[in-house]
Amino acid sequence: MTGAQIAANALEGIRHGERKRLAAQLFNGFMYGAIGLAFLALVALIGQTAVKGLPGLSLQFFTNFPSRINPSTSGAQSAIVGTVYLTLLTAVFVIPVGIATALYLEEYADKTRWWNRLIEVNIQNLAAVPSVVYGILGLAFIVRGPLGIGPVLLAGGLTLGLLVLPVVIIVARESIRAVPPSIRDGALALGATKWQTVSRQVLPSARAGIVTGVILSLSRAIGETAPLLVIGAASSPRFNPSGLNDAFTALPIQIFTWTQDPNPQFVDQAATASIVLLLILLGMNGIAIVLRNRYEQRW
Amino acid sequence: MGSRSFSATVTNRGGELSSLDESLPEPTGAEVLPGESVRTSEVMSSLDHHEKGIPTSDAGLGMTIFDCQDVEVFYGSHQAIRDVSLSFGLREVTALIGPSGCGKSTFLRCLNRMNDLIPGAKVGGHVIYHGQDLYAPEIDPVQVRKRIGMVFQKPNPFPKSIYDNVAFGPRVVGMEGDMDEIVERALVRGALWEEVKDRLDENAFGMSGGQQQRLCIARALATDPDVLLMDEPCSALDPISTGRIEDLMSELKERISIVIVTHNMQQAARVSDKTAFFNVELAADEKSRTGVVVEYDATETIFTNPSDKRTEDYVTGKFG
Ligand SMILES: Nc1ncnc2c1ncn2[C@@H]1O[C@H](COP(=O)(O)OP(=O)(O)OP(=O)(O)O)[C@@H](O)[C@H]1O
Ligand SMILES: [Mg+2]
Numbered sequence: 001m002t003g004a005q006i007a008a009n010a011l012e013g014i015r016h017g018e019r020k021r022l023a024a025q026l027f028n029g030f031m032y033g034a035i036g037l038a039f040l041a042l043v044a045l046i047g048q049t050a051v052k053g054l055p056g057l058s059l060q061f062f063t064n065f066p067s068r069i070n071p072s073t074s075g076a077q078s079a080i081v082g083t084v085y086l087t088l089l090t091a092v093f094v095i096p097v098g099i100a101t102a103l104y105l106e107e108y109a110d111k112t113r114w115w116n117r118l119i120e121v122n123i124q125n126l127a128a129v130p131s132v133v134y135g136i137l138g139l140a141f142i143v144r145g146p147l148g149i150g151p152v153l154l155a156g157g158l159t160l161g162l163l164v165l166p167v168v169i170i171v172a173r174e175s176i177r178a179v180p181p182s183i184r185d186g187a188l189a190l191g192a193t194k195w196q197t198v199s200r201q202v203l204p205s206a207r208a209g210i211v212t213g214v215i216l217s218l219s220r221a222i223g224e225t226a227p228l229l230v231i232g233a234a235s236s237p238r239f240n241p242s243g244l245n246d247a248f249t250a251l252p253i254q255i256f257t258w259t260q261d262p263n264p265q266f267v268d269q270a271a272t273a274s275i276v277l278l279l280i281l282l283g284m285n286g287i288a289i290v291l292r293n294r295y296e297q298r299w
Numbered sequence: 300m301g302s303r304s305f306s307a308t309v310t311n312r313g314g315e316l317s318s319l320d321e322s323l324p325e326p327t328g329a330e331v332l333p334g335e336s337v338r339t340s341e342v343m344s345s346l347d348h349h350e351k352g353i354p355t356s357d358a359g360l361g362m363t364i365f366d367c368q369d370v371e372v373f374y375g376s377h378q379a380i381r382d383v384s385l386s387f388g389l390r391e392v393t394a395l396i397g398p399s400g401c402g403k404s405t406f407l408r409c410l411n412r413m414n415d416l417i418p419g420a421k422v423g424g425h426v427i428y429h430g431q432d433l434y435a436p437e438i439d440p441v442q443v444r445k446r447i448g449m450v451f452q453k454p455n456p457f458p459k460s461i462y463d464n465v466a467f468g469p470r471v472v473g474m475e476g477d478m479d480e481i482v483e484r485a486l487v488r489g490a491l492w493e494e495v496k497d498r499l500d501e502n503a504f505g506m507s508g509g510q511q512q513r514l515c516i517a518r519a520l521a522t523d524p525d526v527l528l529m530d531e532p533c534s535a536l537d538p539i540s541t542g543r544i545e546d547l548m549s550e551l552k553e554r555i556s557i558v559i560v561t562h563n564m565q566q567a568a569r570v571s572d573k574t575a576f577f578n579v580e581l582a583a584d585e586k587s588r589t590g591v592v593v594e595y596d597a598t599e600t601i602f603t604n605p606s607d608k609r610t611e612d613y614v615t616g617k618f619g
Contacts, residue, residue, distance in 0.1 A: 182455035189413060190468035191445030191522060200467070205458055297458050
């Protein structure tokens with residue numbers, strides 16, 4: 001075999017690769033096209049919202065209550081305050097319950113028992129249930145039915161809490177599971193009790209992941225419209241909720257109400273409120289990213 | 300290096316034999332009568348404060364700290380070890396050697412009830428510690444682990460500062476006294492103080508593997524344990540770090556008893572007074588493999604004049 005033949009043999013495989021590369025390039029092109037399309041749609045949406053909504057973004061928008069008659073004096077104070085209260089309430093409800101459930105399932109539950117497996121499967125399924133169903137649940141059990149507290153702020157918080165609870169549990173469990181067993185062994189071998197091990201080593205090590213997950217879940221709750229509509233949030237109230245037992249509204253509800261208005265100036269107000277909602281979401285996700293980058297434990 | 304530990308072995312052995320002759324080990328330091336039902340915490344508290352309770356002189360040498368009788372462990376239906384009867388001398392280093400999977404770690408975990416944490420693990424037989432059966436119903440495993448420290452194969456520092464790593468044990472067991480002093484004393488005993496005294500606030504994950512392992516030893520020493528169980532503590536370390544830890548062990552031996560699992564024959568020969576050779580035995584049906592103790596003797600005897608052919612083959616590197 002001559003040197004040229006050897007080279008030709010060796011190169012054959014390489015030339016063969018050219019066809020494959022073409023296929024890969026086509027696929028790459030397709031993927032970029034898909035991403036581009038999605039991105040374009042997003043830009044168009046945000047662009048349109050900005051064009052319509054930005055002119056209305058003034059201090060007055062934050063300090064005035066929604067008006068039914070006069071768009072120029074209308075604002076979203078009750079909706080913004082309602083959203084903040086709702087978020088805090090949801091957090092107060094979901095953080096202890098979610099973390100305690102995750103700890104039980106990861107650290108204490110005997111997975112060979114059928115009821116623990118049943119709980120697990122159920123939580124996975126609940127996370128996939130459409131939000132409107134939680135609204136119906138809230139309406140039947142919290143607003144009316146056993147609790148019967150009416151369409152008040154507390155009912156909104158509890159309903160949104162139920163909605164995000166499965167997600168919080170799943171995220172918290174993942175963070176707890178990421179703590180290596182050797183950390184638990186190390187603590188237990190030093191004479192720590194199970195609870196000391198969990199509360200002083202496992203939970204602090206999983207903290208960053210849990211906090212990030214909770215914030216992301218809450219930002220999902222903030223954007224939810226359907227369950228609040230179903231349980232009967234107020235539309236355009238000219239007052240802030242003064243307590244847990246007061247009527248309330250939230251930004252998505254206010255946006256929805258405004259988009260239904262025949263007056264196009266109110267529709268523009270919906271765009272302004274959307275910008276405010278987007279900024280809140282961006283802020284929360286930003287905080288989550290910063291927290292994760294700064295405190296995430298690498299093993 | 301070998302001669303140093305061998306000479307120590309010979310001096311220890313005379314005393315050791317005499318105590319092995321006694322059917323029941325005398326409780327040391329503690330005012331515990333054999334047969335009396337005692338809560339571990341009482342045994343423990345009477346053993347607190349080594350400085351006072353157990354002097355670092357030769358007193359107590361030759362006494363038995365652990366007397367294991369017919370210990371067996373099942374993982375589900377699989378029997379991992381059976382008929383392990385070994386006794387360990389006070390302030391001696393005992394090495395457990397043997398091929399992979401013969402149950403050395405399993406046995407070691409029986410000594411501080413770490414096997415309790417493995418779902419499906421069942422321990423049978425008796426592990427008598429200072430005259431008290433650690434598997435008696437009235438014994439609280441958490442209290443056992445306070446007295447019997449453990450160092451793992453892979454360094455497992457907590458993702459916290461060096462200081463907090465060492466202080467964790469004393470905090471959870473509620474040790475009295477100045478925490479700074481407790482931490483310093485533990486780090487000095489762990490031969491790490493000089494290297495880390497200026498960076499106690501730094502995260503332990505920033506240390507080298509060898510330093511991390513010495514931190515884990517210091518951490519285990521912080522609660523003043525009576526015994527240190529070490530499961531291949533040097534297998535992830537370079538020779539220099541290994542040498543440091545071996546030196547450390549011979550210092551620690553002045554005050555505490557050590558049981559070490561190792562795959563390194565030279566290490567066993569260098570650091571230990573007595574050596575137990577474990578091996579796997581096939582059951583009659585040739586399916587299940589169970590670990591047993593083949594031979595247990597002074598380290599020198601195991602390595603130079605073993606009485607069992609399998610021991611000889613193993614220590615000379617013919618198998619395993
Ligand atoms: N957690 C566990 N669950 C089930 N079986 C186990 C468990 N740990 C160990 N075993 C089994 O018990 C036997 C002894 O294992 P062990 O880890 O004690 O051996 P070893 O002598 O320490 O081995 P090595 O030298 O590789 O560390 C093995 O057959 C192993 O598969
Ligand atoms: Mg092992």
